[in-house]
Amino acid sequence: MTAQTPPFRDSQLPFAKRVDDLLSRLTVAERIALLHQFAPAVERLGVAAFRTGQEALHGVAWMGPATVFPQAVGLGATWNTDLVRRVGEAVSTETRAMRARDDRVGLNVWAPTVNLLRHPLWGRNEEGYSEDPKLTSAIATAYTRGLRGDHPAYWRTAPVLKHWLAHNNETKRDITSSSVRPRVLHEYDLRAFRETVEAGTVAGVMPAYNLVNGRPNHVSPYLREHLRTWTDQELLVCSDAGAPSNLVDSEHYFDTHEEATAAALRAGVDSFTDHGTDSSKIVERLQGALDQGLLTEADIDAAVRRQLSVRFRLGEFDPHLDPHADTKHFDTPAHRALAQEAAEQAVVLLKNDDLLPLAEGTRIAVVGLLADECKLDWYSGTLIHRSTPLEGLYERFGAEHVDFAEGVDRVRLKTSAGTYLSVPLADDVTDEARGAEGALDPALLAGRTDLPPLTTDVTGTDLALIDWGEGILTLRAPDGRYLSVADDGYVRASAEQPGGWVVQETFRLEPRDSHANGHLLKHVGTGRYVSVAADGVKVAADDAQDAEIFELIVTERGEDAVTRAAATADVVVVVAGNDPHINGRETEDRTTLRLPEHQERLLRAARAANPNTTLALVSAYPYAVDPEDIGALLWTAHGGQAAGTALARVLAGDVSPAGRLPQTWYASDADLPDLLDYDVIGSRQTYLYFEGTPLFPFGHGLSYASFTYDGLQVDQGNGELKVSVTVTNTSGVAADEVVQLYTRAVHPSVPRPRRELAAHRRVHLAPGASAELSFELPLHTFEFWDVAHGRWRLEPGAYEVLVGASSEDIRLRCTIDLDGTPAPPRPVLELGLNAADFDEQRDAEIVDRTKESGDAVTPAGAGEDVGDGEAELVFLACDFADGTTMASIEAAGEGSAELALADGTVLARLDIPATTGPYDYTTVAGPAAHVTGVHDLHIKLRGRVRLARVGFSG
Template structure:
C-alpha cells in the first residue's frame, strides 16, 4: 500500500482568507494551549508546527534594547519636522532593521510597540520626548506616517505590526499607576481619542497598549473605551497588549479588584489580548487565567476572542506563509541610505527660535563652543546602541576646522577630600575596552555601568579631579578625567565605569548633602551614602540615614565652570552655548520634571558667555521645552536629541548648509505660572495648549524661523458637499533654497460654547528655491469643524461663520478668510425625555469624574469629598417638571438650583456602609417649567450618576 502524506490543514493554505485560517487553527488548539497564547511570551505548539511568538519590540525612533541599530531623532524631534513623508521613510527604515536584526536574533520581535501618540498636553511630563505634539491633528498625521512606514506597503503582509502607546489620557509619571485622569466627554472626544482614532482609521495600526493610569476612576486596562471606541474604528482585529506589570497593578497598587483572577478576567473581557507581566515567566499569568476560567469568571469564547486577535497579527506578519512573505529575507541594516536618512531627519528637526542676523555663521569665524551638551550625543531609554556618533563639537570641528573652534565644557572641576585628609582617587586599569563592545563594535553603556572587573575607587594624597555636573534639583553626576562616570554596580562599589548615565534605575547620580561642615555624598540609585573602607569606596550597607556610617567630604573646587567659559569666549567671534538635558535625569519615564526652568548651573554658564561676548548663540538640545530669557541672545535654536547624526546636523544648520525649518510641536510657555496642575486633564476648562491658552507664550505652537523669507497670497475657498477646498500660494522671497511649513488653522467666529482659539486642520512642508512660488491645496472635511455636543452625546457641526487662517505658525497668520457653514443648530436639553448624565456637564468647579461601575459608565463627585458644582446650560423642563430624582451612591447631598437662583431642592443620603457602586434613587418635589441653566452642588463623599425629571 502506498503511504499518502497527511492533508495540509486549512490554516496552512495561503489561498484561504486569513479569517478562515485563523478559525481553523484556533479550533485545533487545546484550551491550555490557547491560555498559553495570552502571555507576552507565547510558547510554541510543536504538534502543529506553530512557533513561539513574542509581543513587544520597542522601536520608537529606531530598534531599541537589542544592541546596535540606526538611531534617529527622538519622537518629539520627528514631530518637530512636520514632515509626514520623512517620518514615513524613518518608519520604513526602522522596520527594515527590525527584520534584518530578527534574521540573526530571534529575540527581536516583529510586533513593535511604537509610536507613542499621547498628546504633549503638559510640558513637565517626564516622557515628553516620546510624543509627537500637543495637537491631535499633527500627532495623528505623524503617527500615521510612522505606522505606514513600519507596516510596509505590501497589500497582504506587514513588515512589522505597530502598536500605539499609551491608551488613554496619559501625561503624568507622578503616581502613574494609581492616579486617575478626569476627562470630560468633550476633552475625551475632541482631544485625547482623536490622535488614536485618525491613526487607526488610516489602516496601518495592529493594536494599542493601555496606559498604567486610570481614566475617570477606572484603570485603562479594564476601561470600556477599548470596546466602545477603539474596536469600532476598523474592521481589522486589533491586538491590545498590556503595559508591563499593569495586570498585577490592578490588585497590588490600584486595589481595584480583590483578586488577580477577577482582575485578569475583567481585563480580558474589556479587550486586553496579551498580558505583559512577570517578564518571561508566563506561569503566573497562565495560572490566573486558568483559575479565572475554573471560577466561571471567563468562558472559552472569551479566550478564543483574544487568541484570534493575536493570530490575526501573526498571519499578517507572514509567519504562516514564509514562502510568500516579501520581507522574510530583509538585510537592510545600517545602510548608507539609513545613515543619510538619520542625518536628514536630524537636520529637519532643528527649530530656529530667534535670530538677530548672526546665523548662519560667516566663514572664517573663530567659534567658542561651551556647555554640558557640546561634546555629548545623548541616548534615551528607548534608544538603540549607537553605531555612529556625532556631537555638536565634533560636527563643528568637521565643518569649520578644529583650528577655528575652541571648547570649554563649563563644568565645575572638583576634588573630594575625606575626613582623614585623603582624596577620592580613580585607580588606573589595564582592562581592555573591547570586552565591553558589541558585535558591531559599538560601546554598550549598559555593560559599562554594571562592570565589576574594574578596580573600585580608593583614596590617596592627591586624588582625582572630577567634573561635577549639576543637573538641578540637587542631582549631580561625577565624571573622571577619562570620560567615565562614577557608577555603582551590584556589589556596591564606586567605579569610573559608565560611558553615560542610564538604565531603568540610574546608578550614576548623586546628591551632596551638607553635614558637619562638609558634605555627605548620597548615591541616588540605592539611596545610600558613600563610605570609605579599606577595600575601596562603596555605598554603606544598611545606612541608617543619619550619616553615622557615611564619609564626610570637603568639596574643593579647582575651577568653576563660569571661569572656563569666560576664558574661551571673550576673544571668539561667536559663542555657541549647547545646553539642555540628559534624557535619563530629572524628566524621564517614572519621573516628571519639577519646573520649566533651565538648570541654574546652565543658566550661569549662559550668562557668563553672554557677558563675555554678545554674539552668543544658544543651542538647546532637549527632550522638552524650557522657559528662559532669550532676549539678549544673538540667536537661539532648539532640537530634540537628534540621534546618531545630531552634531553633524546642528553644524550644517549653523553654517547655513541647511536652512532650518523645524517647527515647534508644542507651546513654549514663559514660566511655570502659565501651567495647570500636572493632573488637570481638562484642556478646555484650564485653557491648556495653544488651542485654548490665552496668555502670551514664549514661543507659540508651530513657531520656527528660516534663513529665507516667505510670502503668502491668493487664498481661495470652495465648499463642495462635505469638504471645504482651500488653496493659497507660498513664495520664497529670500536668497537661499529653504523649506517652509505652511499651516492652516480654523476658528469658530461666534461659538455658542468654548471652542479652540484656533485649531490646526492641515499643514504641508515644501522646499522652495529663491523666487519659487507654489500653490498649495487642501481638502478639509466638514467633520474638522465639529465639536462634541454633550447635550446630544455626539458630534455636531454648529452652523455659522468659521475663519480659515493660513500662516507660518499658530500666531503668525498671513492670510484669513471666512466661510459660512451649514450645520445643525443647537437645541435645549429635553430634560423630561433624556434627563442629565452627571458627566455631561457644560461647566464645573471642584468636581472630578469617577467610575459609575467597575466595567462601564461615569459618575461625578466633589473632589476630595468636599464641595463641587456642575452646570448644564439650556435645559428644557417643557410644560413643567414636578419631581427630580438623582441616582447616587455614598454619603452626601445634591442641591438643585436654576440659573443664579436659590436652592430648589436638596437630595441627601444618610450615612451607610454601602459601597461606591451601590446606587440609590433620591427624589424631591419641584415645580419648574421653561428653559434654564441647571446647577447641581455636590457635597460630601457622594457619587452622582444621573438626574431625571418627571412631570
Template structure:
C-alpha cells in the same frame, strides 16, 4: 506501499483567507495552549509546528534594546519636522532594521510597540520626548506616517505590526499607576481619542497598549473605551497588549480588584489580549486565567477571542507563509541610505527660535563652543546602541576647522577630600577587553553601570580630579578623566564604570548634602540606592542601611551584597575642593570669539524621563550660570538647546536661539550644517513653549478646555507659540481663496520663496469659531504642509478640509455637531504668525434643548464645571461626578427642556454622605445624600423641584464625598 503524506492543515494553506486559517488553528489548540498564548511570551506548540511568539519590540525612533541600530531623532524631534512623508521613510527604515536584526537574532520581535501617541498636553511630563505633539491632528498625521512605514505597503503581509502607546489620557509619571485622569466627554472626544482614532482608521495599526493610569477612576486596562470606541474604528482584529506589570497593578497598587483572577478576567473581557507581566514567565498569568475559568469569571470563548486577535497579527506578519512573505528577505541594516535619512531627519527637526542676524555663521567665524551638551550625543531609554556618533563640537571642528573653534565644557573640576585628609582616587583599569563592548565596538547599556570587573575607587594623597556636572535640583554626575562616570553596581562598590548615565534605575547620579548649617563637609548620597558613600579598607562603597540611610520611596531598591550588607561603616563626610569653576572656563573661551555657542539641555535619563516628571521649565541653575557667563563675556551668544522638552529662558538677551530634540546618531552633523547655513532651518515647535511655571496647569489637570491648556485654549503670552520656527529665507503668502464644496472647505493660496537659497516652509492652516455657543479653541490646526521651494519659486497650495473637522462634541446630544455660523480661516507660519485670513459661513445643525424629561441627564455630560472630578460609575462602564478631594463641585447643564414643567427630581447617588443643591428656572432644592455601603451601591433619592415649563439652565452643587451618576425628572 509508500504511505501518503499527511494532508496540509487548512491553517497552513495560503490560498485560504486569514480568518478561516485562524479559526482552523484555534480549533486545534487545547485550552491550556490557548491560555499560554495570553502571555507576552507565547510558547511554541511543537505538535503543530507553531513557533514561540513574543509581543513587544521597542522601536520608537530606531530598534531599541537589541544592540547596535540606526538611531533617529527622538519622537518629539520627528514631530518637529512637521513632515509625515519623512517620518514614513523613517518608519520604513526602522522596520527594515527590525527584519534584518530578526534574521540573526530571534529575540527581536516583529510586533513593535511604537509609536507613542500620547498628546504632549503638559511640558513637565517626564516622557515628553516620546510623543509627537500637543495637537491631536499633527500627532495623528505623524503617527499615521510612522505606522505606515513600519507596516510596509504590501496589501496582505506586514513588515512589522505597530502597537500604539499609551491608551489613554496619560501625561504624568508621578503616581502613574495610581492616579486618575479626569476626562470629561468633550475632552475625551475632541482631544484624547482623536489622536488615536485617525491613526487606527488609516489601517496600518495592529493594536494599542493601555497606559498605567486610571481614567475617570477606572484603570485603562479594564476600560470600556477599548470596546466602545477603539474596536469600532476598524474592521481589522486589533491586538491589545498590556503595559509591563499593569495586570498585577490592578490588585497590587491600584487595589481595584480583590484577587488577580478577578482582575485578569476583567481585563480580558474588556479587551486586553496579551499580558505583559512577570517577565518571561507566563505561568502566573496562565494560573490566573485558569482560576478565572474555574470560578466562572471567564468563558473559553473569551480566551478564544483574545487568542484569535493575536493569531490574526501573526498571520499578517507572514509567520505561517514563509515562502510567500515578501518581507522575509527585505531587511536592511545600517545602510548608507539609513545613515543619510538619520541626518536628513535630524536637520529637519532643528527649530530656529530667534535670530538677530548672527546666523547663519560666516565661514571665517571664530567660535567658542561651550556647555554640557557641546561634546555629547545623548541617548534615551528607548534608543538603540549607537553605531555612528556625532556631537556638535566634532561636527563644528569638521565644518569650520579645529583652529577656529575653542571649546569649554563648563563643568566644575573638583576633588573630594575625606575626613582623613586623603582624596577619592580612580585606580587604573586593567587592559583586558571591555566586556561592555560588542563585536562592532558599540556599548551594551545593560553592562555599563553593573560592571564588577573594574577596581572600585580608593583614596590616596593626591586623588582624582572629577568633572562634576549639576543637572539641577542638586542631582550630580561625577566623571573621571578617562570619560567614565562613577556608578554603583549590585555589589555596592563605587567604580568609574559607565560610559553614560542610564538604566531603569540610574546608578550614576549623586547628591552632595551639606553637613551642618555652616559646615564645609558634605555627604555624597548615591541616588540609585538612596545611601551615602562610605570609605572602607576594601574600597569606596555605598554605606550599609542605617536609620539615616533609608531607601528613597521614589526609587527601586538595588540589592546590596558582599561588602555592604551587615557592615558597620559610617557615611563619609567629604570636602569639595574646586580646581576650576566651569564659568571661568566659559568666560575665557567666549572673550575673544566672534560668536559663542552655548549648547545646553538635558540628559534624557536624569530629572525628566520615564518614572520621573520634571519640576520646572527653567534650565538647571548651573547651565543658567554658564549661559550668563558667556553672554556677559560676549553679547554675540547663541543658545543651542538640545533637549527632550521645552524650557523657559530669556530669548531677548540672546543673539539667537535654536532647539532640537536629541537627534540620534547624526545630531551634531545636523546642527553644524544648520548653523553654517548649509541647510536652512524649517523645523516647527510641536508644542507650546510657556514663559513661566506659573503659566502651567497642575500636572494632573487633564481638562484642557476648562484649564485653558495647550495652544488651542491658552490665553496668556507664550514664550514661543505652537508651530513657531524661523528660517534664514523669507517666504511670502498671498492670494487667499476659500470655497465650500463637496462637503469640504477648500483653501487656496500662493507661497513664494523670496530668498536666494532653496529652503523649506511649513504652511499652516488654522480656524476659530467666531461666535461659538460653547467654549471652542482660540486656534485649531486644520492642515499643514512642508514645502520645498527654490529661490524665487511660487507654488499654489490647496487644502481640502472636511466640514466635520469644524464640529465639536455636543454633550447635550452625545454626538458631534457642526454649529452653523462664521469661522475664521487663518493661514500662516505658526499659530500666532498669521499671514492671511478670511471668514467663511458654514451651514450646520442648530443647538437643540436637552430632552431631560425623556432621558434625564448623565451627570458627566455637564457643559461647564468647577471643582468636579469624574469617577467610575461601575467597575465595568459609565461615569459619575464627585467633588475633587471631597470638597465642592459646581456643575452647569445648559438649555434643559422641561417642556410643560416638572415637580420632582430624582438623583442616583452613591459614596459618602453629602448634599446636592439644584436650581433651575427659579426653583431650588437641596437633597441629602445618605451615603451608601460602597462607591458602586447606588440609591435613588427624590425631592420636590417645581420647575416651570420651557428651557432653563440647570445648576447643581455637590458637597461631600458623594457620587452623582444621573439626574431624572418627573411631572
C-alpha cells in the same frame, strides 16, 4: 496543498479562515498559554514561539547596534509626514534584518507613542509627537505606514500605539486617575488614536498604567465602545509591563488576580505583559478565572484570534510568500543619510538677530554640558555612528576655528582622614573590560563588579562634577568614565553615560552644617550614602551618621573656562539641555520649566564675555529661558546618531532651518496647570485654549529665507471645503516652509479652540519659486462633541479659515458661513441628565459609575484625607417644558445635592443617605420648585457623594 496539510497552512485561503482553523486545533491550555507576552511554541502543530513587544520608537531599541533617529518629539518637530514615513520604513527594515540574525528581535513593535504633549513637565515628553491631536495623528499615521509597509497582505512589522488613554504623568502613574470629560475625551484624547487606527496602519494599542475617570485603562470600556468600532480589522491590545498585576497590587481595584485578569481580558486585553519571561502566573490566573466561571472559552478564543491574526499578517505561516522575509538592509548609507536628514529637519530656529548663519572663517567657541555629547534615551538603540555638536563644528568649520569649554566644575573630594577620592587609572582596568584593540569597552564597563572600585590616596583625582539641577549631579573621571554603583555597592568608574531603568550614576551632595564645607555624598539609585572602607569606596550607609563627610574642593569653576573660551571667539555657541535619563524621564516628571541653575550660570558667563552668543537647546522638552540678550536661539530634540552634524550644518547655513514647535513653549511655571488636571478646555491648556502670552507659540519656527502668502481661496461643495493658497520664496536662499492651516468658530455657543490645526504641508522652494497648495477639509473638521445630545455636531454660523507660518503668525484669513444643526435645549424632563455631561464644572472629578462602564461625578478629593469636598456642575440650556414638580438623583456614597437655576432659585435639595459602597447607587427623589422653559441648571454636590444621573418630572 496535500490532503495532510491543514487549512491554516493553505496560503490560498483568507487569513480569517486560516486563523479559525488553527484556533480549532489548539487545546484550551495551549490557547491560554498564547495570552502571555512570551507565547510558547506549539510543537505538535509546528507553530513557533512568539513574543509581543519590540521597542521601536525612533529606531530598533534594546537589541544592540541600530540606526538611531531623532527622538519622537523631534520627528514631530519636522512636521514632515513623508520624512517620518521613510523613517518608519527604515526602522521596520532594520527590525527585519536584525531578526534574521537574532530571533529575540520581535516583529510586533510597540511604537509610536501618541499620547498628547498636553503638559510640558511630563517626564515622557520626548516620546510624543505634539500637543495637537491633528498633528500627532498625521505623524503617527506616517510612521506606522512606514512600519507596516505597503504590501496588501503581509506587514513588515505590526505597530502598536501607546498608551491608551489620557496618560501624561509619571508621578504615581499607576494609581492616579485622569478626569476626562466627554468633550475632552472625544475632541482631544481619542482623536490622537482614531485617525491612525482608521488609516489601517496599526495592529493594535497598549493601555496606559493610569486610570481614566476612576477606572484602570486595562479594563477600559473605551476599548470596546470606541477603539474596536473604528476598524473592521482585528486589533491586538497588549498590556503594559506589570499593569495586569497593578490592578490588584497597587490600584486595589480588584480583590483577586483572577478577577482582575478576567476583567482585563473581557474588556479587550489580548496579551499580558507581566512577570517578564515567566508566563506561569498569568497562565495560572487565566486558568483560575476560567475554572471560577469569570471567563468563558469564547472570551479566550476572541483574544487568541486577534493574536493569531497579527501573526498571519506578519507572514509567519507563509515564509515563502512573505516579501520581507529576506530583508538584509541594515545600517545602509541610505539609512545614515536619512538619520541626518531627519536630524536637520528637526532643528527649530526660535530667534535670530542676524547672528546666523555663521560665516566661513568665523572663530567659534562651543561651550556647555551638551557640547560634546550625543545623548541617548531609554528607548534608543545602541549607536553605530555618532556626532556631537563639537564634532559637527570641527568637521564643518575646521578644528582650528573651534574652541571648546565644557563648563563643568572640576572638584576633588577630601575625606575626613585628609585623603582624597581616587579613580584607578585606565591602565588598572581589567583586560576583560577592554575591546579588541585595548580601548575601554563601554558595553562591558557598565555595571561590572570586577573593575577596581574607587579608593583614597594623598593626591586624589580631579572629577568633573556635572550639575543637572534639582540637586542631582553626576561625577566623571578624567578619561570620561562616569562613577557608578554596581549590585555589590562599590563605587566604580564604570559607565560611559548615565542610564538604566534605575540610574546608578546620579548623586546628591548634602551639606553637613557641623563641618566647614563638609558634604555627604548620597547615591540616588540606592538612597544610601557613600562611605570609605579599607577595600574601597562603597554606598553602604543607610544613616547619615555613618556616612563619610567630604570636603568639596573646587579646582576650576565651569564659568571660568567658558569665559576664557568666549572672550577670544567671534561667536559663542552655548549647547545646553538635558540628559534624557535625569530629571524628567519615564517614571519621573519634571518639576520646573527652568534651565538648571548651573547651565544658566554658564549662559550668563558666555553672554557677559561675548554678546554674539547663540543658545542651542538640545532637550527632550521645552524650557522657559529668557531670550532677551541671546543673539540666536535654536532647539532640537536629541537628534540621534547625526545630531551634531545636523546642528553644525544648520548653524553654517548649509541647511535653512524649517522645524516647527510641536507644542507650546510657556514663559514660566505660573502658566502651567496642575500636572494632573486633564481638562484642557476648563483650565485653558495647550495652544488650543491658552489665553496667556507664550514664550514661543505652537507651530513657531524661523528660517534663513522669507516667504509670502497670497491668493487664499475657499470653495465649499460636496461636504467639504477646498482651500488653496500660493506661497512664494522671496529670498535668495532655498528653504522649506511649513504652511499651517487653522480653523476657528467665530461665535461658538460653547468654549471652542482659539484656533485649531486642520492641515499642514512642508514644502521646499528654490529662491523666487512659488507653489500653489491645496487642502481638502471635510465639514466634520468643524464639528464639536455636543455633550447635551451625545454626538458630534456642526454648529451653524461663521467660521474663520486661517493660513500662516505658525498658530500666531497668520498671514491670510477669510470668514465663511456653514450650515449646520442648531442645538435644541436639553430635554431634561424627557431624558434627564448624565452627571458627566456637564458644560462647566468647579472642583469636580469624574469617577467610574461601575467597574465595567459608565461615569459618575464627585467632589475632587472626596473620600480622601482632605475632607468631604464640594463641587458645582453647570448644565446649559435645560428645557423644563411646562414645568417641574419632582426631582430625583441617582447617587452613591453620602452627602447632598442642591439643584438651582443661574439666578439662585433653588429647585430642590436632596440628601443622599450613606450607601454600602461606592458602587451601591440609590435613587433619591423629592419635590421640586415649579419652573418652566429653558434655563441653565447648577448642581452643587457636598460630601462623599458620587452622582450618576439627575431626573425631573412634571
